[in-house]
Amino acid sequence: MNGAPAQEPKSEPIRLEGFGERDLYQRREKIFTRFVGGFYQRLRFFTGWPLLVGYFLVPWLQWGDRQAVLFDLPARQFHILGDTFWPQDFWLLGWLLIIAAFGLFTFTTLVGRIWCGYTCPQTVWTSIFMWCEQVTEGERHQRIRLDQAPMSLNKATRRVLKHGMWLGVAAATGLTFVGYFTPIRELTVALATLDAHPWAGFWVTFFTAATYLNAGWMREQVCIYMCPYARFQSAMFDSDTLIVSYDAARGEPRGPRKRGARPEQLGDCTDCTLCVQVCPTGIDIRNGLQYECIGCAHCIDACNQVMGKMGYPEGLIRYTTESELGGGATHWLRFRSVGYGLALLVMSAAFGYAVLARNPFEVDVLRERGELYQRQGDTITNQYRLRLLNKTQRAASLTVSADSELPLTLSLTRAVDLAPGEILDLPLTLSVPVSALATATTPATVRVCAVASGRCDAERTSFLGPSP
Amino acid sequence: MSSVWHWFVVIGTLGSLAFFLALLYGNRKASSDATTGHDFDGIEEYDNPLPMWWVWMFALSILFALGYLAWYPGLGNFDGASDWTSRDAMQRDQAAHDARFAPLYAKLAALDEASLHDSRQAMQVGRRLYLNNCATCHGVNGRGTLGFPNLTDEEWIWGSGLANVKTALNNGRQAAMPPWQAALGEQGIADVTQFVLKLSGAGHDVDAAARGATQYQSFCVACHGPEGKGNPALGAPNLTNDIWLYGGGAEQIAEGLRNGRNGRMPAFNEVLSPDQIHVLAGYVTALSREQTE
Numbered sequence: 001m002n003g004a005p006a007q008e009p010k011s012e013p014i015r016l017e018g019f020g021e022r023d024l025y026q027r028r029e030k031i032f033t034r035f036v037g038g039f040y041q042r043l044r045f046f047t048g049w050p051l052l053v054g055y056f057l058v059p060w061l062q063w064g065d066r067q068a069v070l071f072d073l074p075a076r077q078f079h080i081l082g083d084t085f086w087p088q089d090f091w092l093l094g095w096l097l098i099i100a101a102f103g104l105f106t107f108t109t110l111v112g113r114i115w116c117g118y119t120c121p122q123t124v125w126t127s128i129f130m131w132c133e134q135v136t137e138g139e140r141h142q143r144i145r146l147d148q149a150p151m152s153l154n155k156a157t158r159r160v161l162k163h164g165m166w167l168g169v170a171a172a173t174g175l176t177f178v179g180y181f182t183p184i185r186e187l188t189v190a191l192a193t194l195d196a197h198p199w200a201g202f203w204v205t206f207f208t209a210a211t212y213l214n215a216g217w218m219r220e221q222v223c224i225y226m227c228p229y230a231r232f233q234s235a236m237f238d239s240d241t242l243i244v245s246y247d248a249a250r251g252e253p254r255g256p257r258k259r260g261a262r263p264e265q266l267g268d269c270t271d272c273t274l275c276v277q278v279c280p281t282g283i284d285i286r287n288g289l290q291y292e293c294i295g296c297a298h299c300i301d302a303c304n305q306v307m308g309k310m311g312y313p314e315g316l317i318r319y320t321t322e323s324e325l326g327g328g329a330t331h332w333l334r335f336r337s338v339g340y341g342l343a344l345l346v347m348s349a350a351f352g353y354a355v356l357a358r359n360p361f362e363v364d365v366l367r368e369r370g371e372l373y374q375r376q377g378d379t380i381t382n383q384y385r386l387r388l389l390n391k392t393q394r395a396a397s398l399t400v401s402a403d404s405e406l407p408l409t410l411s412l413t414r415a416v417d418l419a420p421g422e423i424l425d426l427p428l429t430l431s432v433p434v435s436a437l438a439t440a441t442t443p444a445t446v447r448v449c450a451v452a453s454g455r456c457d458a459e460r461t462s463f464l465g466p467s468p
Numbered sequence: 469m470s471s472v473w474h475w476f477v478v479i480g481t482l483g484s485l486a487f488f489l490a491l492l493y494g495n496r497k498a499s500s501d502a503t504t505g506h507d508f509d510g511i512e513e514y515d516n517p518l519p520m521w522w523v524w525m526f527a528l529s530i531l532f533a534l535g536y537l538a539w540y541p542g543l544g545n546f547d548g549a550s551d552w553t554s555r556d557a558m559q560r561d562q563a564a565h566d567a568r569f570a571p572l573y574a575k576l577a578a579l580d581e582a583s584l585h586d587s588r589q590a591m592q593v594g595r596r597l598y599l600n601n602c603a604t605c606h607g608v609n610g611r612g613t614l615g616f617p618n619l620t621d622e623e624w625i626w627g628s629g630l631a632n633v634k635t636a637l638n639n640g641r642q643a644a645m646p647p648w649q650a651a652l653g654e655q656g657i658a659d660v661t662q663f664v665l666k667l668s669g670a671g672h673d674v675d676a677a678a679r680g681a682t683q684y685q686s687f688c689v690a691c692h693g694p695e696g697k698g699n700p701a702l703g704a705p706n707l708t709n710d711i712w713l714y715g716g717g718a719e720q721i722a723e724g725l726r727n728g729r730n731g732r733m734p735a736f737n738e739v740l741s742p743d744q745i746h747v748l749a750g751y752v753t754a755l756s757r758e759q760t761e
Contacts, residue, residue, distance in 0.1 A: 021537045026517035371613045383609045427609035
């Protein structure tokens with residue numbers, strides 16, 4: 001780029017020698033971000049909005065005569081469109097979370113923290129709150145001045161407006177969140193008429209307060225101090241991971257200059273500090289990769305604008321990799337990315353299969369605990385509790401049979417009708433002539449089949465008798 | 469809790485809260501170096517400051533703990549200002565639960581025996597009550613076991629039907645087969661045993677049974693009747709069928725004659741409400757109907 005010698009960013013620990021005692025409890029430094037537009041901010045807008053709209057819209061969708069997505073905790077039924085998931089299906093959620101984790105690993109290895117910068121609710125809601133701030137309190141310099149100014153009618157009005165907007169967004173968020181767990185149409189009416197259940201009221205208030213505090217007051221503190229992802233990013237990053245990076249070789253030594261000028265002794269960085277002013281976590285990207293960086297690309301857009309005005313090529317700060325910065329090429333296909341990707345693919349396929357092949361009903365067979373068997377004349381009987389669960393939203397008719405080496409007779413011969421979502425507890429007696437018993441314990445399988453679909457669920461148990 | 473342990477808990481709890489506060493206060497400043505001074509193979513550890521809001525959260529947690537200890541029982545023998553007890557909480561929960569299900573039980577309690585049997589809801593509610601209260605002795609499917617009557621057959625020692633079962637549930641039953649060893653002697657017990665086997669139609673010693681018949685007429689007839697058909701009013705079982713509460717072998721019958729039997733069904737009127745007993749009795753009477761269908 002120019003003849004100036006490349007200078008590595010300082011990576012020495014910052015020593016505060018000579019300052020004597022220092023505070024170990026740190027007041028939060030206020031961050032006033034400057035608004036910036038640009039390619040990546042438009043990209044963020046288009047990734048954030050669909051998610052946001054989806055979040056607010058989904059609880060209002062209806063499926064038949066009930067809410068399309070409803071996690072009914074008191075009834076332990078989780079309705080998603082036409083499907084109902086039961087606590088018995090909870091392992092699917094575990095599976096889903098593992099897939100999400102692998103998704104995170106895969107994308108982090110390849111493209112760094114795009115989750116944080118583009119889709120994380122903390123980032124998206126913080127952006128909304130920052131927009132509210134911008135509308136009510138003005139641009140960065142105006143906000144700084146307002147913050148330092150003594151209390152006045154103007155300041156008070158702007159502050160009240162800002163917090164009012166924040167609370168409005170927070171309340172809508174809280175209401176929507178609770179609306180996933182209790183029917184939102186009834187909840188909204190109940191809240192409006194002050195007739196809501198105290199717990200519904202509590203949770204709406206709780207999530208409103210949490211949103212207000214997180215996106216209004218905590219912001220980058222959540223990312224820096226609470227989020228574990230930032231802390232283990234180094235375990236997933238390698239020299240081919242896409243990161244927001246300052247090209248020190250091109251930029252240093254930094255220094256101010258006139259527009260359009262190209263001083264021989266200086267690099268391309270004009271030291272305008274715009275990249276610092278727009279950063280929502282308050283760091284200087286020119287110090288290299290830091291765990292505070294959420295990859296939001298504000299600094300890229302800001303720097304590109306300056307480069308454009310200076311007539312320099314864009315990309316002094318850009319998405320790049322350590323390999324590229326070192327003059328090499330980025331290796332997209334590498335053991336790590338391919339491995340994570342394969343694991344993600346295999347697990348997603350297995351999950352899809354598990355969901356599609358999910359049994360619509362379930363059978364449990366519990367042996368009588370009080371005694372092993374009963375003998376009545378020449379007949380040996382065993383007692384069981386039979387629990388049938390219809391997980392679907394349609395009535396079902398089920399037949400019960402038993403597979404065993406023994407010629408078992410069932411007490412239940414007719415088909416059992418189950419209402420949608422019904423759990424039925426039935427007595428089941430298996431009996432066999434004593435002469436048929438070859439051993440004291442014989443395995444037996446109780447099989448339950450749907451009359452309509454022919455699908456079966458089976459549970460293994462045993463048939464006990466006297467030692468022959 | 470003895471006063472030693474009371475003070476142990478009080479001092480331990482409040483002492484650790486005070487210790488945490490002191491720790492929080494004592495660590496507010498560090499020496500000028502930005503590292504902790506730990507050095508492992510040249511790797512140093514930053515002594516980064518905690519955010520102030522975190523410190524406030526810690527302090528507020530301690531404040532919350534103090535409020536909690538003042539309001540709820542926690543500090544040794546101190547009951548707390550609210551006088552909260554887990555027993556009261558359980559009773560409140562129970563009352564709320566009862567209030568919630570009262571309309572359902574009221575609806576089911578209005579049904580007669582046949583309607584109870586036909587109501588799927590009554591049968592499922594009854595089965596849950598049965599599994600919680602009766603299954604321990606009578607088995608999950610009501611088939612009973614040695615010493616605990618089978619509820620699925622047609623034999624009802626204390627009488628069949630909803631009213632009789634409700635009486636048994638409300639007041640319990642106390643059977644009293646007296647011991648006859650002193651009155652009959654070993655020979656007499658052996659003879660009566662053979663006669664009882666004869667009554668039920670099982671194989672027996674004809675001579676001994678004939679001797680036993682005389683003694684049966686003087687000792688057993690009062691409760692079990694001249695033909696051995698039993699008496700539901702007294703809870704005396706029918707001896708003429710193949711159903712035996714304590715086993716139908718000669719040895720088990722002789723044991724009953726020798727030492728008596730004292731079967732006891734506990735009363736459930738303090739455990740279950742009248743409406744619950746009605747529904748439960750409906751379920752129990754349905755068990756034998758199912759069998760005879």
